[in-house]
Amino acid sequence: MDKELPTPLSPRKGRGALSNPESRYSATVREPIDDGWSPEERSPLRTTVTREVAKGILSRNASPDIPFELSLNPYRGCEHGCIYCYARPSHAYLGLSPGLDFESRLFVKPDAAALLRKALAREGxxxxxxxxxxxxxxxxxxxxxxxxxRQVLEVLHECRHPLSLTTKSALVERDLDLLAALAAQRLVQVLISITTLDRSLARILEPRAAAPQRRLETVRRLSEAGIPVTVLMAPIIPALTDNEIETLLTQAAEAGAHGAGYVMLRLPLELEGLFREWLESHLPLRAQHVLARLRDIHGGTIYRSQFGLRQSGTGAYADLIRQRFRLALKRTGLNRRPIVLDSSQFRPPTGGPVQLDLF
Structure with missing residues (x-):
């Protein structure tokens, strides 16, 4: 049976997670206790940014259900604060909490462009x-x-290197010049994540991300600039956002999107507890229904990590979502033609000697 949660926690304005639990690697666990004598005074949670000295910048993917081999992340943690973010547990590797720490204690890699240039200059x-x-x-x-x-895009543009870019921020429009130039050479596709069109739900689900309608406008502006755009309904949250599939894909197509895809909600490791807290606080009457549907698609458990199952699920409910999405794609004309990026134009970076690895 599911563990019952205590009295719902109080959300912080502009933050997704309600708590800051120790990570799975912590040797101790602390729990706040309310003795009923006086309310806890909470100071505003400010965002801190720390420079990270990275040795490398490209990560290689070996997961068979992820459609790319190389990835680059300029930042650790994310201030958007999306409660469903599957990346939250990665903050545990830094000795920090996947909860509030993930969205308020951020790390930047200021040497990312230089490290990328070095990686692209390597023979082979x-x-x-x-x-x-x-x-x-x-x-x-x-x-x-x-x-x-922006600096990373400048290097990729110089080297004519293909890339894909996933965001839910309108800030991507700042770099329309670079993205349009890359698109003209068939070197880029942009994926815009839109989880829901309900502004009230989005405000608590992904508190510091752009509003859904603003993201649709971003889809329109990118498309008008000749940049191929895919809209990701990521994640679909059972019994919460699944009713929006047809409407969301229709509006994405009207905004000029080239294609669309989806991922079912994933709750690995600490994320399960954080999402349960969020449900109990914001949507207590729907919490058990959402969790029951998650168990339906994961064979009786809240989450399965097996490749090929973790992003789509199995069973009657998962099949229904798959069929609805496929029919919506057919009706809207999305995904009619695949986006194929051109890797043949690559040229190694120039502009001075590059220090290669000794070993």
Whole structure:
């Protein structure tokens, strides 16, 4: 049986997670206790940014159900605060909480462009498309100041290297010049994540991301600039956002999207407890229904991590979602033609000597 939660926690304005539990690697566990004498005074939770000295910038993917081999993440943590973000458990590797720490204690990689240039200069580099935003959003708010994603795009443009870019931020429009130039050479596709069209739900589900209608406008502006755009309904949350499939795909097509895809809600590791807290606080009357539907698609458990099952699920409910999405794609004309990026134009970076690895 599911573990019953205590009295719902109080949400913080502009934050997704309600708590900051220790990670799975912590040797101790702390739990707040309310003795009833006085309400807890909570100071505003401010975002801190720490420079990270990275040795490398490209990560290689070996998961058979993820459609890319290389990824690049300019940031760790994400201030958008999406409660469903599957990247939250990665903050445990830093000794931090996947809860509030993930969205308030951020790490930047200021040398990302230089490290990328070094990686692309290595003999034998195979120019397979690089995925930006595979873990955290490359256009989260701190990109306005740090401009690391912009610098990375400049290197990829110089080297004519293919890439895909996933975001839910309108800030991507700042780089229309680079993206349009890359698109003209069939070197880029942009994926815009839209989870729901319900502004009230989006405000608590993904508190610091752009409003859904603003993201549709971003789809329109990118498409008008000749950039192929795929809309991702990621994730579909059973019994919460699944009723929007047809409407969301229709509006995506009207905005000029080229294609669409979806991923079912995934709750690995600490994310399950964080999402349960969120449900109990914001949507207590629907919490058990959502969790029951998750068990339906994961063989009686809240989450299965097996490749091929974790992103789509199995069973009657998962099949129904798959059929509805397929029919909506057919009706809207999305995904009629595949987006094929050109890897043949790659040229190694120039502009001075590059220090190669000794070993």
């Amino acid at each position: 580099h195979v120019p397979t498309p690089i995925a930006l935003g595979a873990n955290t959003d490359p256009y989260q708010p701190i990109e306005r100041q740090w401009r690391i994603t």
